[in-house]
Amino acid sequence: MKTYWRSIEELANPKELRREEAREEAKNKSMLLKGDQEMNASSRRDFLKTFGFSIAAASIVAGCKRPVDKAIPYLVKPEEINPGTSSYYASSYFEGNEYGSVIVKVRDGRPIKIEGNTLSSISQGGTSARIQASVLNLYDDARFKSPSKNGKEISWEKADEELLALLATLQTQSGKVVLLSSTIISPSTREIIRKFAEKQTNTEWIQYDPVSASGILMANQKSFGTSFIPDYRFNKAKVVVSFGADFLGTWLSTVEYTKGYTAARQLQDSQKNMLRHYQFESGMTLSGSNADVRFPIKPSEEGAIVLALYNAIAQVKRGALVSGVKSSVDISDLAKDLLDNEKQSIVISGSNDENIQILVNGINQMLGNYGQTIGLENPLLTKQGIDQDMDRLLADLKAGNVKALLVWNANPVYDHPKGKEFAEAITKTSLSVSFSERPDETTVLCQYSLPETNYLESWNDLEPKSGIFSLAQPVISPIFNTRPPQEALLKWTGNVISYRDFIQNFWKENQFTKQKNSTDFIKFWDTSLQNGVFETVQESKMNFSANGVEQAASQIKSVSGGIEVALYESIAIGNGKYANNPWLQELPDAVAKISWDNFAAIPVAYAEENGLKNEDVIRVNGMELPVFVQPGQAKDTISVAIGYGREIAGKVGDHTGSNLYPFVVTENGARQYFVTSVNAEKVPDKVFELAISQTHYLMEGRPIVRETTLDDYLKNPASGNEKEAEDLSKAVTLYDEPVYNGHHWGMAVDLNSCTGCGNCAIACQAENNIQVIGKDQVRNRRIMHWIRIDRYYSENPENPKVSFQPVMCQHCGNAPCENVCPVAATSHSEEGLNQMAYNRCVGTKYCVNNCPYRVRRFNWFQYVKNDKFDFASNSDLGRMILNPDVTVRSRGVVEKCSMCVQRIQEKKQLAKLEGRVIAEGEIKTACSQSCPGNAIVFGDLANPESRISKLFKDQRNYHLLKELHTLPSVGYLTKVRNTNA
């Protein structure tokens, strides 16, 4: 069997690591015992303590008169709202350049859960971890509670009055009024801004994205005459080549790409072919860890390799080569693979260098991908910021040409490389207004703060792709005294109309005319609102021109020497806008499995040469960063995530990690997210503790992850899974197998479709009231997530193969945890669930110790209403997120995955009420519902026709540790890699 390992330490000396872990454990235990020993020497003081405690306890118990609960009915009950029943509304999420069409679950007036909208061609029912966590931002105490001027509260009327007067005076003066916003994809808002600019004639509108797609936009301007981001259709591709674009994790429209990517790779339903994925990158990203072939390269090497690939293909297709620097990587196999799959491949680059993007365009054009796998009909609109505009703005600000600055959803002081200069320049304006929802580094410098409503509190319309529209509707009335900025702009232009009515009128004039299905506008509006989306078919008139390729090729720089730092967005924190979200902070990094910090990922060889190990500190260009030795990190590179190190974000986000945005360099008019020739040196004798959860669980040499290659799989579908048959032949038991009369709930996880993105962990957290425990407790191996994504490496540590495996409670038919519980708090249900009755649990933790899958979590502390754990659940506002269908666990009890039993119960009840059997796929667990890879299938194993029963019969299916005869209800399908034979 292949050797799998979780960390470099384990690869080097597994036994030593085991010993180290045991030592650590013993240390922790001895710490606990120390306290006990003092207690044993009983003194009068102790007696008094016990005595006092008893009195207190007794009075509490005795005082436990039932509280008088009140019941307050509606005055007039709305027909659609029933207490205790959830309503679902379609809406749209667009923050930090990520778009998602969503369904919001509203319970008793509170939005508590987000699901993906299946009607949207972009979301396709999937979400990302950040979309899942976005509902928690609504209940963030850090949000502004009211409008203010220079830090003092002000009324909306007063603010409007003052600003109208100020804007009117500025109109008569020289100088500009600048509206600085993040990319705005709302057609009606764009119209409002246009109207505002019409009235305020000296207005300039600049769109700014902290992590921009400027390179692609400008390259397409040259190749097609329009700046746009094309529509990548991964589901149609056979070969995908990505140069540093983490399209499964953070690049552009990840949910859509993951849906397409996994659909093209899943070997279910007699699909026999598989997309092959090549990835060139420096750090180990999510896309890289899923790639079939991965090339670790330096960021500065990318241009040369793209150029080489261009030439290799041009040689066959055109015969004419372009000259430029030579590449050090042999890409002949790759070029051949691409040429074999013309019109069925995608080549992308995450670079912001327009020259590289022009070459990539050239490659795609030669391969005939445009119009096939790369659509031009519905270009992506989620990133429209052009980097040069920001440099111009900064110059204007410094020169005093900008009289007024209106900042909307942008935070350049934090996330622009020249943030400090912005901070100084903003004070030079005579008027500065921020529309930010929450305090940030830029807003605190502005005179007026006119906070906007959260996206769940406001109306909006969005156009994420040209011709693909969606609506957002409020699902709760504004919690604080906030207002959508659109209303402000409307008011300042003299329109007395609510933003909602404006959208409706706008849609009547525009979107309504684009369809023929409905002749009644109200009907059309209601349908669009109910569906959340309105999608039109467009035609493209764009023509490719190969001009500029030569020039682009000549601009490609050769590889520079020295160490390079590659900057990347982490999956959880992204560009840092929602750094104050504790769920996201605690979500372990997809590959490194580190939460609560960013870190310098260094290559294995570099660590050995410089005597560095995890949690050491290195100084990179003057900034001290904790070290993490990352297998697969390219030679001479260091990867660090941006989005950390916020100064003003809130109690959770402030000062977690370091801000790497100042490292971003502007080259060629665009911001490049890597730095060449950096100084890196070890800071001696300094340790920075990281919350690493990757070494918490161990495979112990057992075949937990099983994999094969596509060739082997086609020859023998059970390849890599031979042990299953062997286990089956040995499965003998003295005891009766459990009998399930009605249902037997089970789950199948296709390891081939799981990309390890972490969406399930956050979806589960939101659904099941899982508490955040903070960095120290994560370090103590107490992370509470009911579903964890294990990550294993295999083969060469310089460029390992990576396997992801989501592990949740396996709901064993013969569960080891059940036998050892002294109080019968965990038992087996008639429907195959391993049940956990929290109120019966006394916290012996026997079950935790006896579970071979390590999926049981113990509440070491009271995590709710406890100042020591000052996260979401420590305030009334934060607790509004809690799902009333799931018990909030208290200290001293064990908890674990329940397979979303509340959802099972809800749907069963519905079926009974309607007098029908439960439909296939009707019940979805939180993790399976929004999985962007469709990797998790939940269903009834007792029904032989169900999808899950079929997957369980698949020859790829296996059960974890089947040899223990635990009879798990969760099955895994072998991972298949499409490596070159």
Added chain:
Amino acid sequence: MRKVILLRHLPIRLKTFISLLLLSILLISGNSLLAQSSDDEEVVLDNHSHEDIQRGERFFKGLLPKDRKFEACVSCHILSRPDTMNWNPSAMDIAVKYAGKDFADFQSAVMEPNGNRMEASHKDFKIEESDLKKVKLYLDELAITGPPIEGPVVNQIVLFLFLILLMVLVILDLIFFHKIKYRFISALILLVSLGYLVKMISEAAINLGRSQNYAPDQPIKFSHKVHAGANKIDCMYCHHTAEFNKSAGIPAMGLCMNCHMIVREGARSGKFEIAKVLEANETQKPVVWVRVHNLPDHVFFSHAQHVGIAKIDCQKCHGQVQEMDILKQSSDLSMGWCINCHRQTKVNFKDNKYYDTYMKLHDDLKSGKIDTIRAVDIGANDCMRCHY
């Protein structure tokens, strides 16, 4: 020489014992001890002496005037909480209602009765204006201080402490005094007292968090006996979400108005109580009811499952609601009570298509292997049916 026993030499078990003993005392006495509140603050309203208020109280309670021919106010507008429904507005109700209003309003309400019920009872009511003013003063003060506090029930604590004392005496006698001749008498006393103590403690402990027969005062004297009993309104008319929803729901004020738009006076309650519904509707302030049936947070109960699917009568759990003037919790709502019912209740297996899922059980039914399916047979007593 006897070794001096200090507390710290007591073994840890004894300490635990003492603690437990204290705990038990408090457990038994707790309800009564903590119910007391010390609100002895004297409130004297502007320009009025304490004496005026006292006189007002006497008028209200019928002690003055000496030659009165009408009934005392307090005989209808009672001060204490009754066991059965008292249809007349209580003294407190009136006090609160008129606390913010001036004397003229109060006087006209008393002297010019409104509605049949009130006309009949206030018919021969004669009182001097100055005296009525004092009554108003008394009521105003009552609105602030609240109704008189009823003394705690002490029987249980006294009995408990007495038994402990008895045991201590017997033990002391056994060790030191030897006054009781026959040891078996001491042993008997010890055993009996101990047994009774254990019974008291265990009963008190079991009843913790349970509230069978709980029947709190509601802000409106709403009688299920009148609505569901006499007028035969179907339960589902008001609690219409019970069939398809987790919660049976408390009817919205709008629903009350369906009838009370027209019905504005009750035969026994007069206008006072129904006026509260009308007022809530006018002022748009919903009535704040006191919740009677309240399961702990970790129990998930669904009315839809029991009423909509299993077609169980409301009365099975809620008792004869149609005979209750004051609604009380009739079952103890304990887990044992739930489980017993699940063991006995037959499932309507054949009519609901959902149960087609249970093919094996259907086969067994057909072949006569089993004759009925009870709720417990299809997992109704699984932990995760109610706890998740």
